[in-house]
Amino acid sequence: MQKPFIVGITGGSASGKTLFLERLLSTFEPGEVCLISQDNYYKPRHLQPVDAQGIHNFDTPFSIDFEAYASDIRKIQAGETVQREEYTFNNAAKKPKMLTFNSAPVVVVEGIFVLYYPELAELLDLKIFIDAKDHIKLKRRIIRDKVERGYDLDDVLYRYEMHVMPTYEKYIKPFKNEADLIVPNNHSFDKALEVIRTYLRAKSGK
Numbered sequence: 252m253q254k255p256f257i258v259g260i261t262g263g264s265a266s267g268k269t270l271f272l273e274r275l276l277s278t279f280e281p282g283e284v285c286l287i288s289q290d291n292y293y294k295p296r297h298l299q300p301v302d303a304q305g306i307h308n309f310d311t312p313f314s315i316d317f318e319a320y321a322s323d324i325r326k327i328q329a330g331e332t333v334q335r336e337e338y339t340f341n342n343a344a345k346k347p348k349m350l351t352f353n354s355a356p357v358v359v360v361e362g363i364f365v366l367y368y369p370e371l372a373e374l375l376d377l378k379i380f381i382d383a384k385d386h387i388k389l390k391r392r393i394i395r396d397k398v399e400r401g402y403d404l405d406d407v408l409y410r411y412e413m414h415v416m417p418t419y420e421k422y423i424k425p426f427k428n429e430a431d432l433i434v435p436n437n438h439s440f441d442k443a444l445e446v447i448r449t450y451l452r453a454k455s456g457k
Contacts, residue, residue, distance in 0.1 A: 255285070255328055255358045256454040257374055259365045261426075262381030263419045264310065265391035267436040271381055271444065272361060278448055283455050285327060285355040289362020291338045292320040302413060310363075310414040312422050317368040323352070324374055330354045340400065356455040363418075366426035379447065380430035383437050385416070 262268050276284055292315050293299075299307045299314055308314070323333045331354065337347040366372050366380075383391075392411055396402040427433065434443040 253356060253456075255354055255356060256376050256451070257324070257328065257358045257360060258377045258379065258451065259372070259375035260359060260361045260379045260381065261363055261365045261423070261430070262434075262436075263383070263388055263423055264363055264415050265388040265395060266381045266383045267391070267440065268361060268363075268381050271434070271436065271440055272359065274444055275448060275451075276359070279357070279452075279455070282353070283355055284357045284359060284451075285352055286359045286361065287320075287324060287327065287333075287352050289315060289320060289360075289365060291335050291350060292316045292362075293338050304413075306409070306413075308410075308414045310410065310418045312364045312367050312418075315362075315364060315368075317364075317371060321368065321371045321374065324358070324360060324371070327352055327354045327358055328374065357451050363423055366429055367422050372426075372429075377432070377450075378430045380427050380433045381436050381440070382427070382433055383435070387437055 260268055260272065272286065276286060293309065294314060294316050296307065299309060300311055302308050323335065326333050333352040335350050335352065337350050339345040339347050360371070360375065365375070366378060372378070389411055392415065393404070393407055396407045396410075397404050432443070432447070434440050434447075
């Protein structure tokens with residue numbers, strides 16, 4: 252079996268990673284690519300850190316079970332199948348599904364902290380950083396959390412100021428220069444997407 256080519260895709264919250272991934276993966280057939288997201292490796296709520304106001308902070312690396320994440324990626328790298336319960340962002344109305352991750356020629360590892368944890372970063376063959384200006388990320392975060400997830404606007408703004416931005420400056424931005432490719436996403440990432448898509452197709456043998 253050919254060893255999977257592992258791609259890490261990271262960037263600040265609301266930098267556009269999800270849309271970039273959707274566009275990238277839509278051009279591959281099932282079985283050609285495996286996507287395994289950091290979002291499904293949050294620790295249980297009672298283990299989440301809280302800030303000085305007693306509010307849970309889900310935007311720190313201490314919120315993530317990196318050992319389990321790296322372990323599952325190593326299993327996929329070895330050709331094994333991994334199952335993991337979906338994380339539903341504490342949405343009581345949504346019943347989590349059991350997710351199945353099968354090994355594939357290209358494995359995409361996605362999340363804001365994939366370059367932070369050394370045992371995870373060292374598994375990556377290609378590191379991609381999706382970048383965007385702060386005011387654009389804030390606008391996207393408001394749309395995502397208030398409109399799509401139903402969060403209160405004051406809560407969204409508080410978390411952005413007190414959790415998201417401090418975390419970006421301390422745990423995400425310092426690793427930007429360790430990326431192999433930096434993709435600006437203030438307006439469009441179409442050209443960068445085409446280059447990366449072509450490269451990964453070559454790696455997948457297609």
